[in-house]
Amino acid sequence: MKNRLKVLRAERDWTQADLAERLDVSRQTINAIEKGKFDPSLPLAFRIARLFALSIEEIFDDE
Amino acid sequence: MTSIQARPTTSLAIWTGGWVLATALLSFGPRFLWHYSEAATLVALALQVAVGIGMLFSLRQQVRSLDELQQKIQLEAAATTLAIGLIFAGSYQMLQDVRLLGFTPTISHLMIVLAITYMVTLLMARRRYQ
Known part of the structure; x- marks a missing residue:
């Protein structure tokens, strides 16, 4: 699944470790999501959306 | 971590x-x-x-x-280890029955195979998500 996580993170000048800490997951998980190797669960997707004050659809694209 | x-x-x-x-x-x-x-x-x-x-x-x-990715990696490694352990244990026991082994299989051999399989599959799964 494609996503805008890397762009959103870069806009805020956060490292993967910063984002991982804010979402209470490992840096490896952030890296895997950004590269599209791992799709987050619905609760984690909601946490990401809440953190960036966006809807899930504005961050993740299932096409 | x-x-x-x-x-x-x-x-x-x-x-x-x-x-x-x-x-x-x-x-x-x-x-x-x-x-x-x-x-x-x-x-x-x-x-x-x-x-x-x-x-x-x-x-x-x-x-x-x-976290959820790390749990998924652990699950993949555990499932592979279980499958390989079952296959190995079945074949290993049979090797003695058909007299292809000159020694008695022991549980420690199975434990070594399980430990090595778990470590290798864990490393492979971690690498896949890097």
Whole structure:
């Protein structure tokens, strides 16, 4: 699944470790999501959306 | 690994170390420490089982402390290890039955295969998600 996580993170000048800490997951998980190797669960997707004050659809694209 | 995950991992390492020591005590104690006293051996056995159960609960707690990707990696490694363990155990036992093995298969051989398989599959799964 494609996503805008890397762009959103870069806009805020956060490292993967910063984002991982804010979402209470490992840096490896952030890296895997950004590269599209791992799709987050619905609760984690909601946490990401809440953190960036966006809807899930504005961050993740299932096409 | 986050700081929240580090504590259960340290706890698991301590329990695993304790289990190895309890197993060593049960293995070598009867011969070298208490000259096959049945009562002492039963105490060592009870200790080994109790520490083993502690290790099991600690492992469960450690897996629960992981995030969803790390849990998925652990699940993949555990599933592969279980499958390879079953295949290996079945074939290994059969090799002795058809006299292709010159020695008796023991559970320690299976444990070595399980440990190596788990480590290799864990590394492979971690690499896949990098």
